[in-house]
Amino acid sequence: MFKLCVCPGDGIGPEVTKSALAVFETIAKQAGIEYEINEALIGGAAIDATGEPFPEASKVTAMKSDAVFLGAVGGEKWNEMPVSLRPERGLLALRSTLETYANLRPVRMFAGLEDMSPLKADRMKNGIDMVIVRELTGGIYFGARQEGDNVASDEEKYSRKEVTRIAHVAFHTAQTRDKRVTSVDKANVLASSRLWRRVMEEVALEYPDVALDHLYVDNAAMQLIRDPGQFDVMVTNNIFGDILSDEASVLVGSIGLLPSASIGESKALYEPIHGSAPDIAGQGKANPVAAILSMAMLCIHSLKRKDLAEQIEKAVSVVLERGERTGDLMQPGCEIRTTEQLTEAIVREIAK
Numbered sequence: 001m002f003k004l005c006v007c008p009g010d011g012i013g014p015e016v017t018k019s020a021l022a023v024f025e026t027i028a029k030q031a032g033i034e035y036e037i038n039e040a041l042i043g044g045a046a047i048d049a050t051g052e053p054f055p056e057a058s059k060v061t062a063m064k065s066d067a068v069f070l071g072a073v074g075g076e077k078w079n080e081m082p083v084s085l086r087p088e089r090g091l092l093a094l095r096s097t098l099e100t101y102a103n104l105r106p107v108r109m110f111a112g113l114e115d116m117s118p119l120k121a122d123r124m125k126n127g128i129d130m131v132i133v134r135e136l137t138g139g140i141y142f143g144a145r146q147e148g149d150n151v152a153s154d155e156e157k158y159s160r161k162e163v164t165r166i167a168h169v170a171f172h173t174a175q176t177r178d179k180r181v182t183s184v185d186k187a188n189v190l191a192s193s194r195l196w197r198r199v200m201e202e203v204a205l206e207y208p209d210v211a212l213d214h215l216y217v218d219n220a221a222m223q224l225i226r227d228p229g230q231f232d233v234m235v236t237n238n239i240f241g242d243i244l245s246d247e248a249s250v251l252v253g254s255i256g257l258l259p260s261a262s263i264g265e266s267k268a269l270y271e272p273i274h275g276s277a278p279d280i281a282g283q284g285k286a287n288p289v290a291a292i293l294s295m296a297m298l299c300i301h302s303l304k305r306k307d308l309a310e311q312i313e314k315a316v317s318v319v320l321e322r323g324e325r326t327g328d329l330m331q332p333g334c335e336i337r338t339t340e341q342l343t344e345a346i347v348r349e350i351a352k
């Protein structure tokens with residue numbers, strides 16, 4: 001029995017979660033997968049109900065589950081709360097509870113959406129279909145910190161163990177795709193990057209079917225704009241991944257299209273990369289695709305059913321190309337759909 005913990009959260013979170021669940025239930029029933037869904041409070045919704053952004057009961061539900069799905073958290077209503085009680089704290093607590101060390105962000109250009117990209121068409125002649133694998137629990141964000149009036153420092157430190165496990169995630173991911181890994185570092189300057197590069201080379205020997213190459217981070221930032229179609233899987237450390245994944249996310253047209261997965265030793269968290277979008281919450285304007293594609297990632301990484309993920313991705317692709325769109329992707333000749341209508345169209349396509 002597959003146990004899914006669902007945390008809808010705030011703003012458009014519950015709306016897009018409903019869409020993702022409709023898709024999950026359709027695909028699970030079709031594939032004969034037995035499942036149990038347990039809802040947990042997080043963010044502002046949890047603060048309103050219990051006074052805390054990630055209450056103990058939610059932690060217990062998350063830890064008992066095989067995977068966690070999160071909508072989004074946050075909103076103006078809770079902006080005046082002390083920092084330790086803000087909705088975003090709930091999300092950080094959830095991530096650290098699950099100990100997810102690898103963040104995966106696929107970036108894909110859907111057919112028919114090329115004009116939504118800030119890049120000129122000739123930059124995308126090879127399309128865009130890549131996954132950024134970012135190390136999430138080590139490096140400079142967690143290193144020793146010293147903060148004085150005249151001098152301050154932050155330590156970038158990686159162990160062989162930390163690099164090895166993220167390397168395996170990257171190579172495994174590449175095996176399910178085009179079998180190419182680009183490791184991004186700054187090995188011409190940083191000792192931590194030289195260890196990173198050595199370990200990547202060592203782990204690569206275990207994956208003879210996957211090609212590995214290396215790029216310095218400054219070059220990687222340029223190449224993402226110059227020719228994003230050249231990449232399959234890009235693996236990098238915490239800080240470089242933070243910056244490069246945001247850079248890559250603007251290439252495909254709307255933040256409402258981008259899913260993510262965060263993988264740990266035994267737990268995984270799936271969530272759209274967007275926030276709670278208070279400006280459009282409750283109006284049926286949210287694009288559900290990022291949340292729905294996060295469920296496709298769950299099929300790959302938690303259910304080990306790439307075939308089901310492909311079925312979801314194909315349905316999304318067909319519906320978007322047909323011109324059924326939420327407002328964020330409006331173009332001449334397209335037809336506007338609410339969150340619910342777009343979800344129904346995708347579910348119908350899956351059920352075909």
Ligand code: NAD
Nearest residue numbers: 072073074075255256274275276277278279280286287328
């Ligand atoms: P946001 O991602 O919520 O919204 C940015 C812009 O993108 C808005 O104009 C919004 O309408 C639009 N947008 C976002 N998702 C969309 C979708 N699915 N469909 C159509 N349009 C969409 O970022 P923000 O405005 O900076 O933050 C709003 C709140 O969300 C804040 O409280 C912030 O702290 C929180 N936040 C939460 C997460 C998370 O839960 N993972 C991530 C980022 C921000």
